[in-house]
Amino acid sequence: MTPSRLAFATILAKDLRAELRTLQSLPAMALFAVTTFVIFRFGLDRTSLSGSLAAGVLWATLLFAAVLGINRLFVAEREEGGFDAIRLAPIDRTALFAAKAAALLVYLLVLELIVVPVFALFFLDSAAALPPLAAVLLLADLGLAATGTLISSMAVHSRARDLLTPLVLLPLVVPLMIAATGATEPLLTLGGPAYDRFGTWLAVLGLYDLVFLLVGYAVFDFLLED
Amino acid sequence: MYGKGLRTLSIATVAALAAALSLIFFYAPLDADQGFIQKIFYLHVPLSIVALLGFVAGGVYAILHLRSGERRWDAYSYVCIHLSVIFAVGVLITGSIWAKASWGHWWVWDEPTLVSFLIVFLLYATYYPFRYAIEDPERQARYASVFAVTAGAFVPLNFLAVRLAESLVHPRVFATTAGGLPGSMMLAFLVSIAAMALLWVTLVKLELTAKSASGQLKRLRRALDAPAPGAPSRVAPEV
Numbered sequence: 001m002t003p004s005r006l007a008f009a010t011i012l013a014k015d016l017r018a019e020l021r022t023l024q025s026l027p028a029m030a031l032f033a034v035t036t037f038v039i040f041r042f043g044l045d046r047t048s049l050s051g052s053l054a055a056g057v058l059w060a061t062l063l064f065a066a067v068l069g070i071n072r073l074f075v076a077e078r079e080e081g082g083f084d085a086i087r088l089a090p091i092d093r094t095a096l097f098a099a100k101a102a103a104l105l106v107y108l109l110v111l112e113l114i115v116v117p118v119f120a121l122f123f124l125d126s127a128a129a130l131p132p133l134a135a136v137l138l139l140a141d142l143g144l145a146a147t148g149t150l151i152s153s154m155a156v157h158s159r160a161r162d163l164l165t166p167l168v169l170l171p172l173v174v175p176l177m178i179a180a181t182g183a184t185e186p187l188l189t190l191g192g193p194a195y196d197r198f199g200t201w202l203a204v205l206g207l208y209d210l211v212f213l214l215v216g217y218a219v220f221d222f223l224l225e226d
Numbered sequence: 227m228y229g230k231g232l233r234t235l236s237i238a239t240v241a242a243l244a245a246a247l248s249l250i251f252f253y254a255p256l257d258a259d260q261g262f263i264q265k266i267f268y269l270h271v272p273l274s275i276v277a278l279l280g281f282v283a284g285g286v287y288a289i290l291h292l293r294s295g296e297r298r299w300d301a302y303s304y305v306c307i308h309l310s311v312i313f314a315v316g317v318l319i320t321g322s323i324w325a326k327a328s329w330g331h332w333w334v335w336d337e338p339t340l341v342s343f344l345i346v347f348l349l350y351a352t353y354y355p356f357r358y359a360i361e362d363p364e365r366q367a368r369y370a371s372v373f374a375v376t377a378g379a380f381v382p383l384n385f386l387a388v389r390l391a392e393s394l395v396h397p398r399v400f401a402t403t404a405g406g407l408p409g410s411m412m413l414a415f416l417v418s419i420a421a422m423a424l425l426w427v428t429l430v431k432l433e434l435t436a437k438s439a440s441g442q443l444k445r446l447r448r449a450l451d452a453p454a455p456g457a458p459s460r461v462a463p464e465v
Contacts, residue, residue: 150376154369158359168356168373171349172380175387182391204387215379219372222292 007091011099016106018076025069026107033065033115037122049123055184058119059177062112063144067166069107070148073100074156087224097149097220101213105145112137129187132198136187139205140180146212147172153223179204228435228463232428239428242421246414254414263327268414270320272422273313274343278381280310280426281350285378288371300367301463303374305433307353309426314347342388349377349384357465367465437463 019025040057041047049057077083086096116137120127147169155164183201186194250268257264284306291299321340326332334340356373360366441464 147376150372154356154360154372157362157365157369158356159361160355160359164356164359168349168352171345171352172376174345175380175384178387178391200390204390207386208383211379211383212376215376219292219375222368222372225368 003090004092004095007089007095008099008102011096012102015099015103019103019107025072026110029065029068029107029111030114032068033061033111034118036061036064037119041122046123048125050125050188050190052181052185054123054188055181057123058116058184058188059140059181061119062108062115063170063173063177065111065115066108066144066148067169069104069111070144070152070169071155071162071165073104073149073152075161078156083224093221093224094217096224097153097216100153101145101149101216104148105141108141108144109138112141124188125190126192129193132193132195133184133187135202136180136183136205139202139209140176142209143176143205143212144173146209146216147176150212150216150220153220176205176208179208228431228438232431232435235424235428235431239421239424242417242424246418246421249414249417254411255408263324266320266324266327268418269422270317270324271415272419273320274317275419276422276426277310277313277317278346279423280306280313281346281381282378284310284374288374288378291367291371292375296462297367298462300371301434301437301465302430303371304357304465305430305437305463307350307374309429309433311347311350311353313422313426314343314350317343318347336392338385338389338392342385345384345388346381349380353377434463437465440464 037057040061044053044057046053074083077086086093116130116133117127120130148165151165151169151172155161155168158164179201183198183205186196186198246268250265254265254268256262284303287299287303287306291297291303321343322332325334325337325340353370353373357366357370360369438461442461444464445461
């Protein structure tokens with residue numbers, strides 16, 4: 001393994017192990033999401049959802065749950081001196097970006113593994129849409145992981161970390177949400193999944209992922225300089 | 227000094243604005259379909275073009291800042307984004323007026339350009355709280371530049387996504403911006419673009435001058451306490 005790959009694997013394993021031992025992000029994210037579903041049930045006064053309403057509820061909930069995790073992504077690095085250690089280590093700094101984005105991706109996937117079945121159980125008539133939905137979820141998670149890591153790594157150094165992450169992140173992920181809800185809406189229509197412009201939306205999601213992974217890769221070096 | 231040429235530039239701006247306004251109101255014909263309200267098009271479209279180009283310029287200066295590490299480019303980037311945000315407010319207001327007059331509503335969700343522009347404006351509006359929440363000035367400049375680059379990459383993606391969300395239902399109404407205009411309207415439109423661009427450049431230069439002057443003043447005040455000979459006359463503007 002090259003040194004950067006080794007650094008990537010080490011940081012990622014460290015993050016996942018820390019999360020497994022402390023459980024400080026994932027349970028909160030999942031609990032938040034399930035509670036939000038309950039609030040939507042009463043806020044919309046619906047016991048079952050389909051089409052654009054279902055897509056909107058699912059994505060708004062997932063996005064806000066993701067923000068909880070994104071907020072905490074770099075807190076340990078900042079408080080325990082992880083940033084200084086990375087700066088001292090003779091490794092490519094982008095390894096930290098890649099590892100953190102990968103860790104966030106894992107969090108989001110685990111979150112969705114718990115929360116999307118709950119969503120289907122609460123609101124959907126059939127689970128037929130879930131397999132194609134997985135592709136949308138994966139692509140949207142990649143984009144969220146890229147932008148979330150980038151914004152979180154900057155916001156963690158500010159006075160108003162918890163405020164800043166959602167403030168900057170939400171407008172930044174609007175195109176991602178447009179594409180994700182656009183792809184999800186026909187999947188969740190009554191009477192089985194439809195694939196209306198599914199490919200177009202997946203292509204937009206892929207393009208968003210590509211652009212922001214490249215941007216993150218290009219600028220992350222500057223965020224660690226001191 | 228940053229103030230050099232400011233007077234000539236201001237005079238040129240005033241002349242261009244006067245020319246644009248007189249062309250708009252006395253030379254360009256009334257629109258057969260929309261009538262007098264169509265005149266706001268000569269303000270709205272140039273404003274939005276200049277604001278978007280200003281955001282691009284902010285991103286380019288941010289790249290320069292990240293590559294060279296010179297604080298000057300960060301100040302340029304800040305001022306570009308700052309003025310473009312102000313122009314963007316103008317775009318949203320004039321767009322709203324136009325929408326009310328020609329579609330009957332102050333806000334129309336299915337006009338993709340309008341919605342895209344709102345999202346871009348919302349993103350750039352977070353530039354200020356983001357920038358000023360970071361205390362260390364070096365880090366603040368660096369992070370603000372990273373923001374400007376990221377937001378620059380976001381703008382075309384956003385226009386693409388919003389356009390796609392509407393394209394099947396609503397065909398573009400204003401696809402004829404250049405091709406469909408008669409010559410006299412085109413002339414007024416082009417002069418308006420030039421005038422708005424000049425206005426933007428003048429304001430950028432003015433703000434840079436003011437910030438440079440206040441930076442110099444701060445340095446002079448400090449020098450009164452501890453005199454240091456041979457200070458440079460061109461001080462980077464402070465943001």
